[in-house]
Amino acid sequence: DARSDRNTAVVSEAVCDISSGYTRVARVLPGTGKRRTVEIVWDDTPRGNPFDIDAFWPDEDCPLSADEKLTYFWQYHRSVGCDQFTAILANVFKSLCDAGISLVHNKQPVVDILALNCGEFDVSDILSSPDNVLHLHDPVTNTTLPVIATNATMEQMYNMGPEVCTRLGKHLPEDASRTWEKMKQHLPESYNSTLPHWWLAVVVKGDRNKGEKERKMVHLDLCGAAYDPSSLVRAPRSETMVSLKVFTTPEYLIRPNLDPELSHKLILTPVLGKSNNISLLPKSVRHFRCYHKERKKVNVTAASIEVTPLGEFIERRPFDDAKNAKISEIIQTLQNNHLESLLPGTEVVVCNIQSRPELNGKHGMIKEVIKKDRVGSDRIPVLVNGMRKPISLKPSCIQLPPKKPYRTLEELKKMDIDEETEEAIKKQASEGKQQYDSLTEKQKSQINKKLEDPCVIKVLQALQSMQASFTNLADPEYKRGIEALIQFPLSTILPPGALGKMRQSFELSNHPKAGVAIQIINLLKTAKQRYVSEHPECLQLDGGVAILPGSEIERVSESVVKRIKSDTELAYVFERLEVLGLFRNPAK
Numbered sequence: 001d002a003r004s005d006r007n008t009a010v011v012s013e014a015v016c017d018i019s020s021g022y023t024r025v026a027r028v029l030p031g032t033g034k035r036r037t038v039e040i041v042w043d044d045t046p047r048g049n050p051f052d053i054d055a056f057w058p059d060e061d062c063p064l065s066a067d068e069k070l071t072y073f074w075q076y077h078r079s080v081g082c083d084q085f086t087a088i089l090a091n092v093f094k095s096l097c098d099a100g101i102s103l104v105h106n107k108q109p110v111v112d113i114l115a116l117n118c119g120e121f122d123v124s125d126i127l128s129s130p131d132n133v134l135h136l137h138d139p140v141t142n143t144t145l146p147v148i149a150t151n152a153t154m155e156q157m158y159n160m161g162p163e164v165c166t167r168l169g170k171h172l173p174e175d176a177s178r179t180w181e182k183m184k185q186h187l188p189e190s191y192n193s194t195l196p197h198w199w200l201a202v203v204v205k206g207d208r209n210k211g212e213k214e215r216k217m218v219h220l221d222l223c224g225a226a227y228d229p230s231s232l233v234r235a236p237r238s239e240t241m242v243s244l245k246v247f248t249t250p251e252y253l254i255r256p257n258l259d260p261e262l263s264h265k266l267i268l269t270p271v272l273g274k275s276n277n278i279s280l281l282p283k284s285v286r287h288f289r290c291y292h293k294e295r296k297k298v299n300v301t302a303a304s305i306e307v308t309p310l311g312e313f314i315e316r317r318p319f320d321d322a323k324n325a326k327i328s329e330i331i332q333t334l335q336n337n338h339l340e341s342l343l344p345g346t347e348v349v350v351c352n353i354q355s356r357p358e359l360n361g362k363h364g365m366i367k368e369v370i371k372k373d374r375v376g377s378d379r380i381p382v383l384v385n386g387m388r389k390p391i392s393l394k395p396s397c398i399q400l401p402p403k404k405p406y407r408t409l410e411e412l413k414k415m416d417i418d419e420e421t422e423e424a425i426k427k428q429a430s431e432g433k434q435q436y437d438s439l440t441e442k443q444k445s446q447i448n449k450k451l452e453d454p455c456v457i458k459v460l461q462a463l464q465s466m467q468a469s470f471t472n473l474a475d476p477e478y479k480r481g482i483e484a485l486i487q488f489p490l491s492t493i494l495p496p497g498a499l500g501k502m503r504q505s506f507e508l509s510n511h512p513k514a515g516v517a518i519q520i521i522n523l524l525k526t527a528k529q530r531y532v533s534e535h536p537e538c539l540q541l542d543g544g545v546a547i548l549p550g551s552e553i554e555r556v557s558e559s560v561v562k563r564i565k566s567d568t569e570l571a572y573v574f575e576r577l578e579v580l581g582l583f584r585n586p587a588k
Helices: 006-018 066-078 082-098 151-160 162-168 177-186 188-193 286-292 310-315 321-339 409-413 419-437 441-450 454-464 470-474 476-485 496-509 514-534 552-565 568-579
Strands: 024-028 037-042 108-122 135-138 143-146 194-204 216-221 232-234 241-243 245-250 252-256 266-272 305-309 347-350 363-366 380-384 391-393
Touching: 066 241, 082 108, 082 194, 082 310, 082 321, 108 286, 108 310, 135 162, 143 151, 151 162, 151 177, 151 188, 151 194, 177 188, 188 194, 266 409, 286 305, 305 310, 305 409, 347 380, 454 476, 470 476, 470 496, 470 514, 476 496, 496 568, 514 552, 514 568, 552 568
Parallel strands: 037 135
Antiparallel strands: 024 037, 108 194, 108 305, 135 143, 194 216, 216 245, 232 241, 252 266, 266 305, 347 363, 363 380, 380 391
């Protein structure tokens, strides 16, 4: 955020440089009216600034306004390829950490870096006004496509082949025919109105000076301007506007992915780890709209955001030598900047020495204050461990000890689980397997048949997506699914702890005041979501909200508390809900 900082400027402009390379211009087709349709023309003219908007629209009589030129430029350049742009930034971040350079946000240290992707990134509101979306025309096939490529558009581009994509100035999408076919069959609305989208999230410690006890996620989307024209920031050392969407959320819970084909990914759930409270962002935050989707078919997995650890994400998206060389230049520039401020005694690591390769990897310390006029041009005295006298090394042969503010896949899977809890989980899994193995073939066949029951599927989907709650028991199908799951032999597929809580919540749902309690819970949730939509600044990192005096949510809360305290039977239901960890008692 410190855009006046020199190091931030180096990273921002270098990432822009790596992700550029545009050699195309757009020409608006006449007679297309408000729906702006263009043909893409290759242009080999060298361009000093790849983000020169006017150069992309070279015609003097171009009918577009300045705002339209800006909007359509970013729609074209950032609506496809978000995984590549995210990978560039991920590579830069990891290289900085591995070179010992600290990452901070508003002076608070970064403690993790994650790649996030949403398979159903909702753009229905943009597509509902076609005149606001740039369209690309291929003169050979006479095909016109919207530049914002939904799953349906990507499949159409894939089927047209690489030559058409080249004429449109777009990369050929990867073959995702299995996903497309599944979406067409089960999720036709998502197939036509959503797209897969990637971005980065850095986990940052809370600022204790501001009373922030919990960590938070700062989301960085380099393709934000394709979907929101306001997501443009000025580059630190120029007048260039570049695409960057930044928003902050609480640190949400990360769960393992139950899909064996996606074992390298995890699931981000809108739940706060310590309190286990669901904390949905308002629908205005496009990246998290998938959690507001309701499935019309019970046998379709709920939408979610997937998490890939930084290291695994980069390994799966290797770069060519040219881009890797540019990233190395960024790191070297930042290292040289850091050397100016290093004091005698600072620990460093020797690297890149060709004449004495046995020194590479050894630690040492700087012996003298480094003068600014010597950085990058002179040598730096370093006392290497095990040597009596310092040696003079080039800045390129010195780096800081690596920092690692990013976790591996295994570390994330074990996050917030101590050894005692982990052993208990392993014991439960072992006991569950033994119990299942002891079943007869007839009983196992009964389980397989029950698992095809839509009511059971509905419950299992809610459990997987972390959207299971006591209020779901108001749905007769969901309740029948719970009743089936707590009966033997189907109950053997559940962990003992989950089975016990499920049985108690099912019993509680039969209480005469359970229906009233569910109505109150839904009332509070609706009031909270509406309040957060109107006052997003009041959403706190612990999932709670700062209530403004005289607000609707204050009136609703006071009314609910009064009602619970006046009814002993209703108070009992809420006390049991709190004991079971299903809902916090408002009356307390």
